[in-house]
Amino acid sequence: MPAPVPTPATYAASIDSVREAMRRIAPHAHRTPVMSCSTISRLANLDLRFKCENFQKVGAFKFRGACNAVFKLNEADARRGVVTHSSGNHAQALALAARLRGIPAHIVMPRNAPSVKREAVEGYGGIVYPCEPTVADREATADRVCRDTGGTLIPPYNHPDVIAGQGTISVELLEQCPELQAIVVPIGGGGMISGVAIAAKAIRPSIRIIAAEPMNADDAARSKSAGSIQPISNATTIADGLRTSLGDLTFPVVRDLVDEVATVSEEEIVRAMRLVFERAKLVIEPSAAVGVAVALSKRSRVLTSLDGPVGVVLCGGNVDLDALPWTKR
Numbered sequence: 230m231p232a233p234v235p236t237p238a239t240y241a242a243s244i245d246s247v248r249e250a251m252r253r254i255a256p257h258a259h260r261t262p263v264m265s266c267s268t269i270s271r272l273a274n275l276d277l278r279f280k281c282e283n284f285q286k287v288g289a290f291k292f293r294g295a296c297n298a299v300f301k302l303n304e305a306d307a308r309r310g311v312v313t314h315s316s317g318n319h320a321q322a323l324a325l326a327a328r329l330r331g332i333p334a335h336i337v338m339p340r341n342a343p344s345v346k347r348e349a350v351e352g353y354g355g356i357v358y359p360c361e362p363t364v365a366d367r368e369a370t371a372d373r374v375c376r377d378t379g380g381t382l383i384p385p386y387n388h389p390d391v392i393a394g395q396g397t398i399s400v401e402l403l404e405q406c407p408e409l410q411a412i413v414v415p416i417g418g419g420g421m422i423s424g425v426a427i428a429a430k431a432i433r434p435s436i437r438i439i440a441a442e443p444m445n446a447d448d449a450a451r452s453k454s455a456g457s458i459q460p461i462s463n464a465t466t467i468a469d470g471l472r473t474s475l476g477d478l479t480f481p482v483v484r485d486l487v488d489e490v491a492t493v494s495e496e497e498i499v500r501a502m503r504l505v506f507e508r509a510k511l512v513i514e515p516s517a518a519v520g521v522a523v524a525l526s527k528r529s530r531v532l533t534s535l536d537g538p539v540g541v542v543l544c545g546g547n548v549d550l551d552a553l554p555w556t557k558r
């Protein structure tokens with residue numbers, strides 16, 4: 230029997246928790262600009278509005294969720310610090326948020342993570358704990374660090390405060406472009422799209438939410454059509470922020486509030502990334518290009534049915550400029 234559809238009150242976040250997050254992070258996070266590019270809009274045959282989270286602190290929307298989670302801790306918990314296992318944008322975001330609150334951030338990272346990532350976390354004041362590059366050792370090391378330090382684990386997406394923080398994207402975007410008909414949101418573990426969907430549909434119930442996913446990491450598309458979480462392991466996509474699978478807090482939101490999951494090929498992701506560099510003059514990472522690629526693909530049934538402006542979240546800009554995917558090495 231299919232699981233009962235939860236009422237909005239049973240999701241991990243609500244418009245109230247998102248608005249609270251908005252007030253909490255306002256002194257620390259950037260209100261990012263919205264930009265457009267007539268060439269890309271013409272190619273997509275849509276009026277696209279880019280929400281530039283590549284200009285967010287640490288270069289990605291992840292700062293919103295991490296900042297909300299860190300500043301929501303009570304004094305006693307905060308003093309013991311925060312812990313996570315990540316080598317991506319969440320690690321940097323948590324390190325910076327913790328530094329702003331004046332508390333330690335303990336970051337468990339695989340030994341084989343690129344040194345630039347380790348240095349970035351250390352640059353924001355994070356304390357790095359190397360582990361073996363396996364999920365089991367990552368989790369075991371994070372558990373040990375939590376026990377040893379008394380720190381609070383802040384996971385990258387499957388957490389109510391992280392989801393509420395990411396939802397602040399919608400509040401801002403709908404203030405900046407109240408007439409939007411849809412928002413395209415890249416999806417990995419689903420923290421960003423959960424917050425965005427909960428807040429956007431509360432503010433404007435008719436708005437459509439489209440998840441953008443690499444074909445090579447299509448767990449959200451498969452989970453939504455199966456009606457249950459279909460995890461993926463070892464996804465091989467250039468969009469490194471989107472290799473993770475949905476969690477138990479994000480899946481119900483994707484199941485109920487996301488109108489469509491649209492997938493794109495690796496070639497389409499690289500082409501979209503290059504187009505954004507070239508024509509919009511914006512530095513974005515491959516995960517952000519996935520949303521643009523969906524708009525350009527013309528395969529989204531929801532997008533082709535619209536006649537008004539469409540938001541696309543350019544979720545991050547942390548890309549290795551020495552290894553751009555169109556450069557011959």
Ligand SMILES: Cc1ncc(COP(=O)(O)O)c(C=O)c1O
Nearest residue numbers: 417418419420421470516544545
């Ligand atoms: C730039 C970027 N975009 C998208 C995502 C996916 O976000 P979520 O896991 O909340 O779906 C990530 C996650 O690391 C990311 O770093």
